[in-house]
Amino acid sequence: MNTQNPIIVHAPASKSVSHRMVMGASLANGESVVENVLESQDLFQTMEILSNAGARFEKIDKGTYKINGALPRGGEDMQHATDCNVHESGTTCRLLTAILASGQGFFHIHGAKRMHERPIGTLTAALEELGAKFLFEKEGYPPFLLKAKGLNGGEITVSLEESSQYLSGLLLAAPLCKEPLTIYIGGTHVVSWPYIGLTLDTMKKFGARFDISVKDKENSTDETIKWKPVDYRKITEIIPHEIRFRVRPFAGSGTYKSGKYTVEGDWSGASYLLAAGVLGQKPVTVVGLNKDSLQADKALLDILTKMGAETKYGDNGEITVFPSKLKGIAVDMADCPDIVPTIAAVAAFAEGETKIENIAHLRIKECDRLHAMALELQKIGIETVEYTDYLIVKGNPNLKNIAEEIQFASYGDHRIVMSLSLLNLKGIKTAFDNPMAITKSFPEFFDVWKTICISQ
Ligand SMILES: O=C(O)C1=C[C@@H](OP(=O)(O)O)[C@@H](O)[C@H](O)C1
Numbered sequence: 001m002n003t004q005n006p007i008i009v010h011a012p013a014s015k016s017v018s019h020r021m022v023m024g025a026s027l028a029n030g031e032s033v034v035e036n037v038l039e040s041q042d043l044f045q046t047m048e049i050l051s052n053a054g055a056r057f058e059k060i061d062k063g064t065y066k067i068n069g070a071l072p073r074g075g076e077d078m079q080h081a082t083d084c085n086v087h088e089s090g091t092t093c094r095l096l097t098a099i100l101a102s103g104q105g106f107f108h109i110h111g112a113k114r115m116h117e118r119p120i121g122t123l124t125a126a127l128e129e130l131g132a133k134f135l136f137e138k139e140g141y142p143p144f145l146l147k148a149k150g151l152n153g154g155e156i157t158v159s160l161e162e163s164s165q166y167l168s169g170l171l172l173a174a175p176l177c178k179e180p181l182t183i184y185i186g187g188t189h190v191v192s193w194p195y196i197g198l199t200l201d202t203m204k205k206f207g208a209r210f211d212i213s214v215k216d217k218e219n220s221t222d223e224t225i226k227w228k229p230v231d232y233r234k235i236t237e238i239i240p241h242e243i244r245f246r247v248r249p250f251a252g253s254g255t256y257k258s259g260k261y262t263v264e265g266d267w268s269g270a271s272y273l274l275a276a277g278v279l280g281q282k283p284v285t286v287v288g289l290n291k292d293s294l295q296a297d298k299a300l301l302d303i304l305t306k307m308g309a310e311t312k313y314g315d316n317g318e319i320t321v322f323p324s325k326l327k328g329i330a331v332d333m334a335d336c337p338d339i340v341p342t343i344a345a346v347a348a349f350a351e352g353e354t355k356i357e358n359i360a361h362l363r364i365k366e367c368d369r370l371h372a373m374a375l376e377l378q379k380i381g382i383e384t385v386e387y388t389d390y391l392i393v394k395g396n397p398n399l400k401n402i403a404e405e406i407q408f409a410s411y412g413d414h415r416i417v418m419s420l421s422l423l424n425l426k427g428i429k430t431a432f433d434n435p436m437a438i439t440k441s442f443p444e445f446f447d448v449w450k451t452i453c454i455s456q
């Protein structure tokens with residue numbers, strides 16, 4: 001056990017929960033107060049779009065917003081479509097496209113260059129079945145024009161092979177449909193499913209009514225499927241064709257429920273701080289995370305533990321990670337894509353090989369993260385192997401103190417910058433072409449990072 005005093009730092013607010021709570025409050029009847037909202041570029045885009053669509057925001061303190069909800073209302077015609085700039089935020093783009101489709105009017109949805117390379121066709125096809133209309137410049141990708149006139153209910157099937165955000169969007173919009181909506185999952189596999197739990201959790205808090213059932217295999221036949229109810233907090237995986245989501249419309253009963261809501265800490269942003277504990281000279285304690293969170297990236301602790309890291313939960317929910325000897329492992333990270341760059345950077349200093357599997361969806365994030373990490377780690381002499389859906393990092397526990405500063409490409413991607421910054425803890429000086437990409441999710445990152453680095 002390392003007995004040194006830990007470096008204590010705070011987790012940023014959760015990006016995913018902030019998006020969802022701000023969206024819920026923007027659709028609710030009356031005034032809500034949401035505390036600890038992440039004030040980052042992605043959230044500014046979400047709030048700007050919701051405000052353009054009719055919700056009213058008043059900032060009353062750092063991270064605290066009064067929000068008056070309204071059903072989304074867009075421009076009267078194509079020429080006066082409401083401007084919706086999602087910038088680099090996939091969550092904003094996918095979740096809000098579905099939500100705006102439940103309103104009325106014309107919306108012009110567009111973003112940064114990379115956003116125009118991230119697909120959305122699976123979601124828009126499902127929304128078309130429910131009554132929305134889309135006009136694309138390039139079919140299936142932003143930018144596009146959305147004509148909304150409310151969504152019908154019914155039954156749809158959606159594939160989550162590319163992104164869970166398609167289902168999160170449909171679920172958030174579902175209570176605003178005219179009739180009940182039942183959603184089945186198609187395709188061959190599902191990525192990032194824990195984010196669905198976060199969506200359902202927010203919906204529950206905001207008063208939506210839904211039930212989820214899984215296939216009752218014992219009582220189903222080839223002709224008839226029998227279903228049995230399941231608690232969304234207890235779902236451990238989503239199997240295509242074996243789960244259904246039924247959402248009741250608010251209709252006469254109103255809309256989302258206004259109230260006071262607080263956003264929990266971000267396991268994704270905290271991943272760099274927690275990983276600093278294992279790579280640096282001193283333990284790091286992160287305050288402000290929910291240990292019972294439904295966030296996907298809580299998996300970080302299990303993965304680090306499997307690699308040999310010593311970790312400890314404190315009495316007040318704080319989490320400490322201690323400097324530890326690491327070994328390479330094989331790990332399936334389909335569920336938690338955002339911490340793959342963190343684990344890849346940590347793996348560079350482990351004994352042996354780390355194989356990160358089922359991560360093809362990393363190629364359609366803010367950059368092709370699988371390729372980016374494979375290439376950038378090679379710049380410090382780490383051997384990597386990149387395949388369609390996995391990454392191998394051949395660790396070197398003796399690697400440290402490279403004399404010259406290494407110039408890394410940031411690919412405009414916050415997670416590439418933050419994960420490669422971990423190399424600093426091994427005496428490797430990093431320079432990035434676009435370090436401020438971090439403002440997407442963690443604007444205070446370099447301040448916190450300085451504290452960690454100078455306390456070593
Ligand atoms: O719903 C969300 O809040 C998110 C879902 C994930 O995306 P995918 O489902 O596209 O993998 C994740 O990568 C993203 O940062 C946030």
Ligand SMILES: C=C(OP(=O)(O)O)C(=O)O
Nearest residue numbers: 088089090091092338365
């Ligand atoms: C992929 C990410 O976000 P989004 O999909 O919202 O752009 C991320 O934050 O790593």
